[in-house]
């Protein structure tokens with residue numbers, strides 16, 4: 001894996017839908033970007049184009065999803081499109097968007113993964129730099145938390161535990177590869193519980209949610225017709241979300257992440273903690289550009305996001 005070149009996509013490609021929380025129509029276009037660009041959201045505001053790097057330094061506090069913002073615009077529910085890009089090993093891309101929320105599509109990363117496959121994955125001339133974990137970092141507690149440990153290759157072990165007959169305790173082991181991501185992670189959908197959905201609507205959230213983009217569990221079963229895409233679809237979706245949130249690190253990480261009843265808030269706290277603890281990692285691969293970026297990031301104050309329920313289903 002080391003020595004792999006940076007990657008972008010082969011051509012621009014678009015998708016449209018509605019935002020899960022806003023309910024607003026939204027169109028995203030993924031486009032190729034030059035080496036060392038990273039993943040950058042762009043939005044046309046009046047006659048000019050504003051940009052926002054998909055980076056932890058641009059994290060915005062948000063309930064139930066991950067959001068980034070800068071230069072006067074904000075994008076929420078970034079995690080599924082970022083998961084598709086990061087899961088496929090795309091280092092550099094532009095994401096043009098015409099609303100404040102990435103469209104929910106079918107609630108998974110599969111539609112974005114399909115776009116990337118149609119556009120093609122293009123190796124670029126410059127090698128990729130990796131952040132290799134040397135010392136463990138822990139966030140949270142014994143009941144609910146996330147850790148990253150040294151490992152010779154990137155891995156995720158995720159465990160969830162819900163008192164519901166279709167979920168209960170599920171653990172998923174993800175060994176990082178494009179093939180594994182596409183086959184076993186990308187298609188896993190967002191899930192929620194019927195009592196939560198009604199509470200969300202009361203608070204003006206989840207307006208774009210429907211059975212077309214969310215698995216909704218009732219007390220004894222689920223509202224959606226058909227069956228789950230995987231018996232352990234819920235924990236696979238948590239892995240999907242985590243991969244999308246890891247994209248905010250802006251560099252591929254070599255370590256073993258262990259999530260336990262975690263969620264977006266803890267995922268992004270882990271990303272920040274990695275940057276706050278430079279003694280716990282080293283850069284491998286050509287360091288110049290990314291080393292400068294990371295040094296800039298480490299100097300930033302820690303993000304003080306508002307406390308949120310870490311186990312929220314979105």
Ligand SMILES: [Zn+2]
Nearest residue numbers: 079190241314
């Ligand atoms: Zn999600």
